[in-house]
Amino acid sequence: MSKIYDVIILGAGPAGLTAGIYAGRNQLSTLIIEQGQDGGQIALTADIENYPGQSLIGETGISLAERMAEQAVSFGVERVSDAIDNVELNGGVKALRGKRGIYHAKTVILATGAFPKPIGCKGEAEFIGSGVSYCATCDGAFFQDLEVYVVGGGDSAVEEAMFLTRYARKVTIIHRRDALRASKIVQERAFANPKIEFLWDTVVEELKGEGTLNAMVVKNVKTGELTEIHADEKDGMFGVFGFIGFSPRTDLFKDQLTLENGYIVTDENMNTNLPGVYAVGDVRKKKLRQVVTAAADGAIAAMEANEYLQSLE
Ligand code: NAP
Numbered sequence: 001m002s003k004i005y006d007v008i009i010l011g012a013g014p015a016g017l018t019a020g021i022y023a024g025r026n027q028l029s030t031l032i033i034e035q036g037q038d039g040g041q042i043a044l045t046a047d048i049e050n051y052p053g054q055s056l057i058g059e060t061g062i063s064l065a066e067r068m069a070e071q072a073v074s075f076g077v078e079r080v081s082d083a084i085d086n087v088e089l090n091g092g093v094k095a096l097r098g099k100r101g102i103y104h105a106k107t108v109i110l111a112t113g114a115f116p117k118p119i120g121c122k123g124e125a126e127f128i129g130s131g132v133s134y135c136a137t138c139d140g141a142f143f144q145d146l147e148v149y150v151v152g153g154g155d156s157a158v159e160e161a162m163f164l165t166r167y168a169r170k171v172t173i174i175h176r177r178d179a180l181r182a183s184k185i186v187q188e189r190a191f192a193n194p195k196i197e198f199l200w201d202t203v204v205e206e207l208k209g210e211g212t213l214n215a216m217v218v219k220n221v222k223t224g225e226l227t228e229i230h231a232d233e234k235d236g237m238f239g240v241f242g243f244i245g246f247s248p249r250t251d252l253f254k255d256q257l258t259l260e261n262g263y264i265v266t267d268e269n270m271n272t273n274l275p276g277v278y279a280v281g282d283v284r285k286k287k288l289r290q291v292v293t294a295a296a297d298g299a300i301a302a303m304e305a306n307e308y309l310q311s312l313e
Contacts, residue, residue, distance in 0.1 A: 001093075001104055002101065002102060002103065002104055003029075003104070004093055004104045004105060004106065005028075005029045005030060005031045005078075005103070005104065005105040005106070006023070006028035006029045006030060006105065006106055006107065006305070006309055007019075007023045007028050007029070007030045007031070007105055007106075007107050007108070007109060007302070007305050007309075008030075008031050008032075008033060008094070008096060008103055008104075008105035008107075008108050008109070009023070009030065009031070009032045009033070009108075009109045009111055010033050010084060010087075010096065010108065010109070010110050010111060010112055011032075011033075011034060011040065011110070011111035011112045011113055011281070011283075012032050012034035012038040012039070012040070012065070012069060012079075012111075013038075013039060013040025013041065013042065013065070013111060013113050013281055013282070013294060014039075014040065014042060014064075014065070014068060014281065014291045014294040014295050014298070015040075015111040015113075015280040015281025015282070015294035015295065015297050015298040016032060016034070016040075016109065016111030016280070016281070016298060017032070017038070017065065017068040017069055017071075017072050017298070018068065018294070018295040018296075018297075018298030018299055018302075019109045019111060019278075019280060019297075019298035019299070019301050019302045020032050020069075020072030020075075020077040020298075020302075021068070021071050021072045021075060021077075021298075021299075021302075022298065022299045022302030022303060023077065023109075023302040023305065023306070024072055024073075024074075024075025024076050024077040025075050026302065026303075026306045027076070028302075028305070028306060028309065029078075030072075030076070030077045030078065031077070031078045031079070031080060031103060031105070032072065032077055032078070032079050032080075033080050033081075033082050033084060033096065033098065033103060034079070034080075034081060035081065035082060035083040035084070037062075038062075038065045038066065038068075038069050039061055039062055039064070039065030039066075040065075040111075040113040040281070040282070041061075041113060041114070041246070041282065042061030042062075042064060042065055042291060043061050043062050043065055044061065044134075044135045044136075044137055044138065045060075045061040045136075045137060045159070045160070045163075046060050046061065046136070046137045046163050047060070047159070047163070048061055048064060048291060050290065050291075050292070051064070051290075051291045051292055051295075052292065060137070061137070064291075080098075080100070080101075080103070081100075082098035082099055082100045082101065082103075083098055083099050084096045084097065084098045084103075084252065085097060085098065085099070085252070086252070087108075087252050087253060087256070089108060089253065089256045089257070089274050089277045090256065090274060092106065092276075092312075093105070093106060094106070094107070094108045094276065094277065096108070106276060106309060106312065107276040107277070107278070107305040107308060107309060108276065108277050108278070109270075109278045109279075109280055109298070109301045109302065109305065110253065110264065110272075110277070110278065110279045110280070110283060111279075111280045111281050111283065111294075111298065112248075112249040112250070112252075112283050113248075113249055113281055113282045113283055114246035114247055114248045114249060114282040114283060114289075115246060115247055115249055116134035116135075116242060116243070116244075116245075116246055117242070117244050117245050117246060117247050118242060119132075119151050119204055119240070119242040119244060120244075121203075121204045121205055121206055121207060121216075122205065122206040122207070123206050123207035123208055124207055124242075126207070127207050127209065127212075127213045127240070130211065130212050130213060131207070131209065131212055131213025131214075131237060131238070131239055131240060132207065132213065132239075132240050132241075132242070133239065133240075133241050133242075134241065134242050134243070135241075136160040136163045136164050136241055137163065139239070139241075140163060140164050140166065140167045140168075141167055142239070143164070143167050143168045143238075143239040144167045144168075145167075145168070145169050146168055146169060146235050146237065146238055146239060147168060147169055147170050147171075147172070147231065147232060147235065147238040147239075148164050148167075148168040148170070148171045148172070148238060148239040148240075148241060149171075149172050149173075149174055149199075149204075149216070149229075149238065149239070149240045149241070150164065150171060150172070150173045150174065150240075150241045150243060151173075151174045151175075151204055151240065151241070151242050151243065151244055152173075152174075152175065152242065152243035152244040152245070153173070153175035153176070153177060153179075153180040153181045153182065154180075154181040154182055154243065154244075154245065155181075155182045155183055155186055156243040156245075157173060157175070157182070157243035157244070158173065158180060158182040158186045158187060158190045159182070159186055160241060160243055161173050161190060161196055161241075162186075162189060162190055162193060162196070164239075164241065165193055165195040165196060168195070168239070169195070170195055170197065171195055171196050171197070172196075172197045172198070172199055173190070173196060173197070173198050173199070174199045174202050174203070174204060174218065175198065175199070175200060175201075175202065176201065176202065176203050176221055177200070177201065178200040178201050199218065201220055201221050201222045202218050202219065202220055202221065203218065203219050203221055204216055204217075204218055204240070205217040205218060205219050205226065207240060209237070212236065212237040213231075213237055213238060213239070213240060214230065214231040214236060214237050214238065215228060215229065215230050215231065216228070216229050216240065217229075246282065247262060248262045248263045248264070248282065248283045249283060250262055250263065250264055250283060256274065257272050257273060257274065257277070257279070258272065258273045259285075260285050261285070263283065263284055263285035263286075264279035264283055264284045264285065265284075265285050266278065266279050266284050266285070268300075269300055269301075269304045270284070270297055270300050270301035270304055271304060275308070276305070276308055278301035278304060278305060279301075280294065280297035280298045280300075280301045281293075281294035281297055281298065282294065284297065
């Protein structure tokens with residue numbers, strides 16, 4: 001059997017990285033496993049203005065995550081890049097099997113986060129990467145001087161629509177109701193932005209084009225009326241960004257942990273239904289999903305794991 005860590009943290013978003021900082025400071029042997037880029041959802045966003053102390057000029061979600069990761073490593077936390085495809089969370093020693101190896105630990109902190117929900121319209125899958133995106137910071141620059149449509153009415157949709165006005169000539173928010181869900185301050189900024197327009201009570205039915213996205217059918221949900229929108233002739237294409245919420249990444253655990261609507265159920269100390277297994281951040285059932293609550297979850301879980309490990313001695 002490979003090394004048995006005190007703690008393995010699965011996922012390197014703010015929740016997982018904070019758990020790493022706290023576990024490392026408690027001198028627990030700790031491994032963080034991440035399959036992609038550090039930061040989780042904050043890696044998809046350019047501005048974070050509601051994390052306390054977050055006022056560094058030029059700071060992005062990615063640079064904040066980088067500093068969190070450096071802080072964890074400075075406390076002796078080990079890192080590995082691997083995609084885990086099987087977990088055994090029962091028993092005193094938990095096992096996580098990845099493409100590069102099998103990892104063992106006495107406790108596991110699950111911080112696998114969530115992924116963007118698809119818009120759910122006809123033609124969507126066909127245009128991913130050639131007109132359809134779920135990440136404004138990743139793909140916004142491809143739409144320099146073009147028209148862009150943003151689907152959704154929550155904080156993500158409205159904030160990312162504002163970010164997209166840096167590049168796009170015009171950004172139209174398509175929302176299924178006539179009132180936004182986004183917080184008031186975000187709404188006010190969007191209403192004041194001359195580059196942002198709104199298509200209320202509207203859903204996207206179909207995305208069209210040959211190779212590139214250049215037309216879509218939208219439906220007014222109140223009247224049932226269908227309208228076909230075409231790209232400006234000289235543009236030849238437009239962008240559609242989907243921000244209609246997220247789905248938790250819990251497929252790997254669904255047979256072992258208690259879930260509700262797909263989210264892992266924990267108590268207030270991040271304990272799942274299995275001893276020594278904790279869930280933190282956006283993957284767990286809770287009301288407020290923010291960087292600050294993710295970080296708090298991570299800290300609590302690491303301290304809880306520490307106590308659990310002491311009880312084993
Ligand atoms: P969200 O708050 O769940 O909003 C999703 C939006 O998409 C809603 O407006 C919803 O419409 C719409 N929608 C959902 N399903 C749809 C469908 N099938 N077709 C069309 N529209 C659909 O998701 P989010 O904006 O990604 O935010 C997730 C969480 O992160 C929230 O708690 C949010 O406050 C937080 N967040 C915070 C910040 C920040 O604090 N700066 C930034 C980003 C996200 P309805 O309104 O009609 O339900």
